[in-house]
Amino acid sequence: MFLSIMFVASMPMLGGAEAPADVATPHVIAVAKPTCRLWQLLEGPPDAPRFWVSWDGGVPQSFYTETAARAYMKEHCDNSEDEPEDIIF
Amino acid sequence: MKQKVILKSLFVLGLMAVLHAQPSQWVDKLLMVRHSTGSTVPDYPGLMEVTGSAQVLIDEENSPQKGIPNLEDAPNFPISKRYLSMNMGYYWYDGILYTTASGSNERNEDGSQFLRWTIAKWEDEEWHCLGYMNTDIATMLMAIPCAEGRFIIFSNKNLKFENPSDRTPFYRASIPSGKNEFRLDSPIAHGMNEFPSFFSGQSLTNYFHCQIVMTDEYSTIIDGKTGLFWVFSLEKASLVKAGTIFKSITPEIVANNGYSVSPIFCIQPEKEGTVLMNTENEKVLTDGIGDYYDKLLATPNLSVEEILKLHTLRDEDIARQRPFIAWYRLYPENGRVEKLSMAPEGGIEIKEKGISFSFRPMLDGSVKMGNISSQLAQDSVKKREPKATDK
Numbered sequence: 001m002f003l004s005i006m007f008v009a010s011m012p013m014l015g016g017a018e019a020p021a022d023v024a025t026p027h028v029i030a031v032a033k034p035t036c037r038l039w040q041l042l043e044g045p046p047d048a049p050r051f052w053v054s055w056d057g058g059v060p061q062s063f064y065t066e067t068a069a070r071a072y073m074k075e076h077c078d079n080s081e082d083e084p085e086d087i088i089f
Numbered sequence: 090m091k092q093k094v095i096l097k098s099l100f101v102l103g104l105m106a107v108l109h110a111q112p113s114q115w116v117d118k119l120l121m122v123r124h125s126t127g128s129t130v131p132d133y134p135g136l137m138e139v140t141g142s143a144q145v146l147i148d149e150e151n152s153p154q155k156g157i158p159n160l161e162d163a164p165n166f167p168i169s170k171r172y173l174s175m176n177m178g179y180y181w182y183d184g185i186l187y188t189t190a191s192g193s194n195e196r197n198e199d200g201s202q203f204l205r206w207t208i209a210k211w212e213d214e215e216w217h218c219l220g221y222m223n224t225d226i227a228t229m230l231m232a233i234p235c236a237e238g239r240f241i242i243f244s245n246k247n248l249k250f251e252n253p254s255d256r257t258p259f260y261r262a263s264i265p266s267g268k269n270e271f272r273l274d275s276p277i278a279h280g281m282n283e284f285p286s287f288f289s290g291q292s293l294t295n296y297f298h299c300q301i302v303m304t305d306e307y308s309t310i311i312d313g314k315t316g317l318f319w320v321f322s323l324e325k326a327s328l329v330k331a332g333t334i335f336k337s338i339t340p341e342i343v344a345n346n347g348y349s350v351s352p353i354f355c356i357q358p359e360k361e362g363t364v365l366m367n368t369e370n371e372k373v374l375t376d377g378i379g380d381y382y383d384k385l386l387a388t389p390n391l392s393v394e395e396i397l398k399l400h401t402l403r404d405e406d407i408a409r410q411r412p413f414i415a416w417y418r419l420y421p422e423n424g425r426v427e428k429l430s431m432a433p434e435g436g437i438e439i440k441e442k443g444i445s446f447s448f449r450p451m452l453d454g455s456v457k458m459g460n461i462s463s464q465l466a467q468d469s470v471k472k473r474e475p476k477a478t479d480k
Contacts, residue, residue, distance in 0.1 A: 037138055038138070038139040039136055039137065039138055039139060040125050040127070040136075040137045040139050040463075040466060041135065041136060042129075042135050042136065042137055042463050042466055042467050042470070043135035043463075048396075048397055048400040048401075048404075050463075051139075059390065059392075062396065063297075064297070064298075065111060065297060066111075066123070066125065066139070066142070067111075067175075067176070067177060067178065067297065068297040070174065070175045070176065071175055071229065071297070073174070073175075074174060074175040074191070074192060074193070079174070
């Protein structure tokens with residue numbers, strides 16, 4: 001699963017000991033993005049959103065267009081199948 | 090929540106009309122629509138997991154005549170699929186199909202993240218990369234093809250020009266000869282000065298409520314929540330007209346991101362080059378009906394079943410109190426908006442349970458009611474699923 005990594009600098013260490021003020025201590029926080037599934041409602045109330053994004057353990061999110069659903073998935077899900085590659089022009 | 094419970098929640102109560110079909114585009118005598126494919130889950134025929142999609146050209150019987158694969162499915166494309174998963178629309182111009190796509194964030198050498206937007210064209214039965222444009226990761230882009238290799242860029246952000254009077258979601262762009270990176274050439278003023286809040290914040294709130302309608306010479310962008318519209322000349326890559334569908338729109342309504350109930354049901358291009366749409370009757374747009382349900386729908390942590398139940402109740406209530414459907418025609422060449430005295434042939438004027446508000450335009454100027462994308466998805470599901478064994 002792809003890990004989204006965030007760095008937070010200069011946080012106090014647990015237990016009371018603090019890092020020296022002149023040394024930034026990076027903390028790596030791994031945020032795992034879920035693998036999502038995209039659904040289309042084929043039947044339903046006229047004003048209901050047609051596209052839904054779901055994942056185990058999370059409340060499904062609804063969208064009126066597939067474009068909006070995919071924009072959400074891009075931000076919150078990791079459905080990548082391969083490792084990053086160099087872009088060749 | 091396990092997938093099974095999710096699916097149970099998503100299964101809805103009965104077959105009713107569907108809305109919010111994206112505009113199609115005329116390609117000679119065929120109509121291009123977006124077609125999602127996938128499979129349904131046993132016991133839940135009303136729900137399809139989307140595992141693929143394509144652009145499909147259909148005839149007047151809604152029968153697919155030609156399919157064009159998504160950019161992310163293009164074989165031998167120089168950009169990895171992971172950077173093309175978010176597609177922002179497919180648009181024909183002068184016989185060529187264009188699209189804009191992005192995907193996973195990328196990193197600069199200093200660790201900062203950016204988005205690479207790829208613009209590609211379908212020509213000679215395959216996808217070709219035209220170039221790219223980099224933005225910050227919160228920016229959305231749609232590139233509308235114009236004459237002489239230019240594009241109109243429609244973004245949710247103020248992209249480049251810092252002068253306050255230049256703040257706009259619209260830009261002209263092109264790719265310099267010999268280069269592969271698109272350049273923003275100039276801003277296109279949005280012309281909505283009578284609505285000061287339209288683009289006063291960090292981003293365009295109604296960006297995903299905007300729909301782009303392509304005709305041979307013009308591109309019309311319509312905000313489905315407010316009825317604000319912009320018509321662009323594709324030959325000149327310039328704004329022809331900025332206007333409003335509804336006379337009742339006020340700066341306060343725009344500041345609240347639109348009417349409480351989305352006024353526009355479906356927008357489609359007509360073969361003659363005009364834009365046809367059906368909407369709520371304007372007289373009821375500010376009557377507050379639906380606000381009660383909007384407040385309920387805004388309750389945090391609603392289950393899917395609760396959301397759909399509220400939508401059902403809301404639709405039934407609104408249909409009882411707002412039974413009439415209005416039709417409008419927009420003339421892109423001058424931005425004139427005409428309210429039709431009656432529905433076009435084949436169109437409906439009264440809401441009926443089980444009848445979709447969505448429609449498709451026909452060659453003779455009539456319309457056929459129904460959601461094409463849902464119908465195509467249902468057809469594809471039926472073809473895939475094994476037939477029941479006869480007794």
